[in-house]
Amino acid sequence: xxxxxxxxxxxxxxxxxxxxxxxxxxxxxxxxxxxxxxxxxxxxxxxxxxxxxxxxxxxxxxxxxxxxxxxxxxxxxxxxxxxxxxxxxxxxxxxxxxxxxxxxxxxxxxxxxxxxxxxxxxxxxxxxxxxxxxxxxxxxxxxxxxxxxxxxxxxxxxxxxxxxxxxxxxxxxxxxxxxxxxxxxxxxxxxxxxxxxxxxxxxxxxxxxxxxxxxxxxxxxxxxxxxxxxxxxxxxxxxxxxxxxxxxxxxxxxxxxxxxxxxxxxxxxxxxxxxxxxxxxxxxxxxxxxxxxxxxxxxxxxxxxxxxxxxxxxxxxxxxxxxxxxxxxxxxxxxxxxxxxxxxxxxxxxxxxxxxxxxxxxxxxxxxxxx
Amino acid sequence: xxxxxxxxxxxxxxxxxxxxxxxxxxxxxxxxxxxxxxxxxxxxxxxxxxxxxxxxxxxxxxxxxxxxxxxxxxxxxxxxxxxxxxxxxxxxxxxxxxxxxxxxxxxxxxxxxxxxxxxxxxxxxxxxxxxxxxxxxxxxxxxxxxxxxxxxxxxxxxxxxxxxxxxxxxxxxxxxxxxxxxxxxxxxxxxxxxxxxxxxxxxxxxxxxxxxxxxxxxxxxxxxxxxxxxxxxxxxxxxxxxxxxxxxxxxxxxxxxxxxxxxxxxxxxxxxxxxxxxxxxxxxxxxxxxxxxxxxxxxxxxxxxxxxxxxxxxxxxxxxxxxxxxxxxxxxxxxxxxxxxxxxxxxxxxxxxxxxxxxxxxxxxxxxxxxxxxxxxxxxxxxxxx
Numbered sequence: 001x002x003x004x005x006x007x008x009x010x011x012x013x014x015x016x017x018x019x020x021x022x023x024x025x026x027x028x029x030x031x032x033x034x035x036x037x038x039x040x041x042x043x044x045x046x047x048x049x050x051x052x053x054x055x056x057x058x059x060x061x062x063x064x065x066x067x068x069x070x071x072x073x074x075x076x077x078x079x080x081x082x083x084x085x086x087x088x089x090x091x092x093x094x095x096x097x098x099x100x101x102x103x104x105x106x107x108x109x110x111x112x113x114x115x116x117x118x119x120x121x122x123x124x125x126x127x128x129x130x131x132x133x134x135x136x137x138x139x140x141x142x143x144x145x146x147x148x149x150x151x152x153x154x155x156x157x158x159x160x161x162x163x164x165x166x167x168x169x170x171x172x173x174x175x176x177x178x179x180x181x182x183x184x185x186x187x188x189x190x191x192x193x194x195x196x197x198x199x200x201x202x203x204x205x206x207x208x209x210x211x212x213x214x215x216x217x218x219x220x221x222x223x224x225x226x227x228x229x230x231x232x233x234x235x236x237x238x239x240x241x242x243x244x245x246x247x248x249x250x251x252x253x254x255x256x257x258x259x260x261x262x263x264x265x266x267x268x269x270x271x272x273x274x275x276x277x278x279x280x281x282x283x284x285x286x287x288x289x290x291x292x293x294x295x296x297x298x299x300x301x302x303x304x305x306x307x308x309x310x311x312x313x314x315x316x317x318x319x320x321x322x323x324x325x326x327x328x329x330x331x332x333x334x335x336x337x338x339x340x341x342x343x344x345x346x347x348x349x350x351x352x353x354x355x356x357x358x359x360x361x362x363x364x365x366x367x368x369x370x371x
Numbered sequence: 372x373x374x375x376x377x378x379x380x381x382x383x384x385x386x387x388x389x390x391x392x393x394x395x396x397x398x399x400x401x402x403x404x405x406x407x408x409x410x411x412x413x414x415x416x417x418x419x420x421x422x423x424x425x426x427x428x429x430x431x432x433x434x435x436x437x438x439x440x441x442x443x444x445x446x447x448x449x450x451x452x453x454x455x456x457x458x459x460x461x462x463x464x465x466x467x468x469x470x471x472x473x474x475x476x477x478x479x480x481x482x483x484x485x486x487x488x489x490x491x492x493x494x495x496x497x498x499x500x501x502x503x504x505x506x507x508x509x510x511x512x513x514x515x516x517x518x519x520x521x522x523x524x525x526x527x528x529x530x531x532x533x534x535x536x537x538x539x540x541x542x543x544x545x546x547x548x549x550x551x552x553x554x555x556x557x558x559x560x561x562x563x564x565x566x567x568x569x570x571x572x573x574x575x576x577x578x579x580x581x582x583x584x585x586x587x588x589x590x591x592x593x594x595x596x597x598x599x600x601x602x603x604x605x606x607x608x609x610x611x612x613x614x615x616x617x618x619x620x621x622x623x624x625x626x627x628x629x630x631x632x633x634x635x636x637x638x639x640x641x642x643x644x645x646x647x648x649x650x651x652x653x654x655x656x657x658x659x660x661x662x663x664x665x666x667x668x669x670x671x672x673x674x675x676x677x678x679x680x681x682x683x684x685x686x687x688x689x690x691x692x693x694x695x696x697x698x699x700x701x702x703x704x705x706x707x708x709x710x711x712x713x714x715x716x717x718x719x720x721x722x723x724x725x726x727x728x729x730x731x732x733x734x735x736x737x738x739x740x741x742x743x744x745x746x747x748x749x750x751x752x753x754x755x756x757x
Contacts, residue, residue, distance in 0.1 A: 034654065034655070035654065035655030036654070036655055036671075037654075074445075075652075256657075258657065258659070258674070261654065261657055261674075265653075265654040266654075270652060270653070271654070272652050273652070275650035275652065276650075277446075277645045277646070277647050277648065277650065278645075279405070279406065279407065279639035279640055279646065279668075280405070280406030280407050280639075280668040280669055280670040280671075280683070280684075280685075281656065281668070281669050281670070282640070282667075282668055283664045283665055283666060283667045283668075283669065283679075284633065284665075284666060285633070285665055285666045286665065287664065287665055287666075288663075289658045289662070289664060290658065290659075290660050290662070291658070291659060291660045292657075292658055293654070293655040293656070293657055294655055294656055294658065294669070295655035295656075295671065296407070296655075296670060296671050297640070299640065308655070309655070310655075
């Protein structure tokens, strides 16, 4: 692929969200995941590792944490003299414009597309957790001569998250696509990642809006499966669809499988995130940790089993954490026990508490809660 | 150029001979320390927390790793429009050029750099020491005393005093005597190698020192004694905190072990005084069902399936099932094979220890060192090299 031939778009407009308390104050893209990342890091890092040097993030709502996280794009090496990272909040005359679909915002921000010389666009969302080489996808897109290439995964039935179902014919052309609740029988799902020529995207934006349609996938793609050649590219790597609490929890626990850890975080390229200058994790005399992921800045004096600790978590003496996810700067008091819980950032469990959720429905504590 | 009240000159050209194989390919300030840092991070972070935004880093010996690490100084907030970080290797002038002949000569050769900022004061520090210090408090002290030079001092055990530059002070902290490594020290106040000079005074002495054929062009041996002899005002600034020269294998190992105390004197977890460094961007470390980790520091990207006790593991270390790592420092990316046992050792960056290798012994007094990228094939036994 020639340099700067691909334009990245991370589309956060109307992103499906059943993450309950985890998205109370933030958009799904910045939900903390995997002991030190945010959901958006995976697609953003994949783009950067694929040599995409111009990426737009179409923000929609609750994007303070997004701006804070992305900053200048420096941590993803996206603060270039030319190109780089563009965070594009909605252009809205009044609140009702916020309800309009992504095509409307693409139109409002059409300068972003027009100012670029790139031939192709890769459009993704943030809730499909994977480590993917988009270059390979674009090469396959060119070779197949398709109008649009939709990246799909066969992970199918086992996935707890919500995803569109896709049916492909023997030649690889997509012949049907339905929302997650549809009756279509297929083990293929759409990863909501689409590759097409920039010119086609702009054409779809204009023609769809002119017909009163404003959703990229539902209107411009699903509504034109007969007219456009939409082909599937089957991605074989690890995929986590994270848009429900159950899928968030299940995919987090999957990270404790060394094979998933090695694949998702390292291959084909490393996942980048905003760095925090935390010191290494400190284990005290008498600490115990089994089958867990522990980030820098943690202080472990108690016991951690089958759990994920984000940066700066303090596990006091005698505290026992099982099957849980403790986000940044959480503190578990002396002698407390937690099991099947998700504690958002800076939650403080005082000494001697016993808090339990269940596997299907983990207990969630909102940011900065004191228990 | 925008005028600066004080700029820092950081001496980072040291070869660190006594660190042996650890400094074969890199300067001492670039040696790894504390699970994720390099030694120079501590002085650079001190500058950042003391409000110093202009730092000249003087490099000479094996600068490649160090140069790349420093970059444009962004991790320490030193990527600034006015000032910021400048790496200053020796350079060729119209009448030729020379290597830095000594610490004072290194500053002498960069007088032009300092003059561009027209500073009132110059802070001279070295990238070889581990400590956290607010240089701004020291500057206030320097100004209050109206000193020509202020030297940071701290009390060392009497038995060690003959290894340091030792100061004798009067009741008003004025230095009345200075001896470099005295045989019979008259005091236990040691110089930390941290100086604040009033620039116009230092300038004169640098020029004078350069003209003298006999001088070794060193701050401790030449500049300070000359100023003392001339009756200039030399003041001591007492520092009470953790300070360590990690110039030898033993002291480097010890300083790492100091971090494993229950309440270490050097607090890396102070949110108000973070130690900044280049972050390697690795996932959180993984401990398996068979791992046991106690009284240790473990960094990002480690993958631990064995037993780790009283050790410091840098980022990306892999410890296979059945390994035992005890009282050791394992530097970035080292891989430890199945059943390997490591006691009282420093394992260099990227080293590969084969299965069932034994390194050091639990009751040995010497520290065993495995060089960077060294490969120790399976079933060997390696003991301290002294």
